[in-house]
Amino acid sequence: MLSVLRLGRGACRRTGGRAAAAVRSRGGLLGQVRLASCLLQELRERYLDAVSVTFGARCVQADWRQSGSGGQEVCRLTFQQQSGSSSSSSSTGSTTSTISVTASSSSSSSSSSSEAVTEWVEESSFVIGADGAGSSLRAAMETSSSTPFSVKRFPDKNTIVYRTIPLFWPKELATSRPGDVNYSARTKSGINLDCLPTKEGPFIGVMLYKPGDKRIAALKTDEDVRALFQEHFPAFLPAVREVDLQRFADKPDCSLPTFSYAGPVLHYGHSTVLVGDAIHTVKPYFGQGVNSAFEDVAVLEKALDETDDDAGAAVRRYSQLRAKDAEALVVLSHSLDGGFTTFVGPLILDSMLHKLAPKIFSPNIIASLQNEAWSFAQIRARKRWDRALQVGLLAAVGVVLLRMAAALLGLASKLLGRVGAV
Template sequence: MALVPAHAATHRATPYGPHTRAPRKAPRPRFPRLRADGDGETQHSNFDVSVAVVGAGPVGLLTALALARRGFRKVRVLDRLPEPERPDAPCWGDPDRSYNLGLGGRGQRALMRFGAFDTVDHYSRTVVGRKDWSNGEAKVTLNKRRFMTKVIARDRLSSCLYQELQEKHPEVEVQFSTECTSVDFSQARARLELQRCGVPKDVQGLAQEESCDILNEAPSEMEVDLVLGCDGIRSAVRGALQAAGARVEQTRFQDRRPIVYRVLAIPTGKEDSTELNYSVRKDNVIVEALPNVEGDLLGVVLFRPTDERIEGLKSGAEAKKVFEELFPEWPTPMITDEEWDNFAARKTRQLPRFAYAGPELNLGGKCCLLGDAIHSVKPFFGLGLNSGFEDISVLDQCLGECDAELSKALPLYTRRRAPEAKCLVRCQRRFDQATDLAFALAFVLPIVLDSIFRKLLPSVFAPGLLALFQDGELSFTTAERRKRRDRILQAMIICGVLSLLGAGAFLSLRTVARLLWRCLSPPVHGWLHHELM
């Protein structure tokens, strides 16, 4: 393997604390029911396989952890952003530093499978329900899920997984501030071109995700046996696979209802629960606020890009006035004037578009894609990162079933995950409708029907599709088939009830008509006889 220059930012083991947790073992499950405790501790003799994981976000770092647990000893993770702060750093409540996300059943199972759940859970806040002001007065709804959502800042999650690697697998190298500019698959081993980069001085916080200044240095190269593309929606590895002849086409969908967002820090009062998702919406402006482990809320304000009430803000006082008019019942007075000024000055950011890749996700045994590189969804239902973590569990399972033989494991991974990625994106896009009526028919009506039939016949009908997706017990395709069956049964029952009601109404009308005829026929006959005579 050709190494990068000695001055590159390569970080080896510097543990934050002692290793105190013992790995757990359990029988290997079969797809699609991926249990929490997989066979990730199983060691193989495939130590000489060198791996480059492109992307050191949560998916990339958990992928490296999964490979290390399986016995791969030559793993290097590459990322263009700088090294994250430690998980216990005081910066994570800053809305200009990172945003919160929720880990559901799929994500938590993956973290348990690879022994990283305890660390992530320590820096997460468990959310047990939501508090909603959308109808004026606050309404609290508690969840009944098996896996309560774990809320953590996205970059803090990366920091936790980075700590896990440093503590447990110091042989794994994580190289920050390094851009993978190209990948060549034409030779026996993949060749990556790397370029050192830095963040512009005038760009901070969330904007770092879109900023990387290439430094004026000669590029370096490295050769590896396996490349794993965990580099997000605009994946460079996916482009390299296409150039190499793989059928990795990305299908992107236009937004039916474009929505943008800004972040907002929201303190909590003494009486406020820090285990709830706070929500309020009015006139196409939505605020969703999730708690940090420290107890404050980090809110996302969603609005139309043409909404000048938010987009045209000039000052914090103006922002405060807009929110007081929109949400008079919502506790906006807790937000400081300084934070209102920051909110008015913040950049408006775009939500990702719905997209999926396929039908191939790999190139023989040389490369495969995971996470947002194969499926991109809007973050309304918390399935983007969670499905990315599930990708890693499936890849690990395929490696176990094929005894880490890449030429068999990666095509098997494609056969299992490509249909899942397509199903996830297409099903979630159904909820993204252009009009309120279309949204009600596509989203609200199915929820109402599922709730009614679930209460009437719980042994026959499953929960709603979204609940099945979030729980993670079934694969996306299996959940969709299950709900399609439920829809057919529901339609049959509704048609049967309507038919019975129609038949009953017809019989009732006929009976009433006969009674009327019997009652009225003598006078009518007499009148006719009189008139005719």
């Protein structure tokens, strides 16, 4: 995972009395670790009496049942934690048992080591699942037959993998490069480099390429990496430290997430909702992942406010408010994932037409996504309308041209007829 997040749609702020995040400004960059530690600090300072934080625990199973005489629905989450992981405070009201499992050793596939794993169950009448693109909670909701919840997964037609490398600009070069801008080097070779700034100083270079790229697979030594940079990104070579060349060669390829969205509801029963990548996973090109996750939180807060914190009503309201946007974000992003014809071409066309007729054609997709006044569903509808207008416009221009051509031909044949008669 990268350590810097591009925010294409805004930044977080506190809203009302809740520790919610909302989206309100145009773009920016956040260090991922900084964001996590900031949220953790907020939790510790303000909500320690209400929240316990456990690190290194994995939810391995979820199910739902009625509890007590009132028959209130509770979500039961089974967690596992390997020994050595820490917890900032003990979980109250949970059932804990210690079991032992055998885990494969990372150094050799044939050897194995036994590690103690603690397993326990947490029960709650309100669960917010934010466990990302590989969400266990989502998997449990998907397999349950008592909800219309489902997940649409798009086949990846444009698979891209990446490796990262830190870039330290020498002082004499750093002054000519603003530290808060991200750079992108696009080459005809099919290997591209994105450089994301960090508050700490170094940029994070993200090299993107197709899986199995022979030039990347052939990297074995620091010299190989230097030669690759020399050939494709010579301007960036002064920022690469010697020590990172070999590390880059040794790194495995990392995969970008594939497109998927959940719907038509984003909740289960009366107790459980999903937010973030668990309901809308997109590739990170447009910096929408974190922003849209923040928006989910803001929408959930709105739903809780509207329903006076009635969990059952709030989760249903949240689905009503957010499911269409989750779908629209993914469908829109997926439609752009193809190169010139699906992304650059429409971007240029939309920009030109918007400039010519701003009241008729909406801004290009990137500018539209950055406009937090529009929901993703509204942007999707506007873009459909734009496309329909563009097709209509092209058809009208085509008809006019055809008529002009026919008229010219008619005129030409008349003239030729007269000349022949003379």
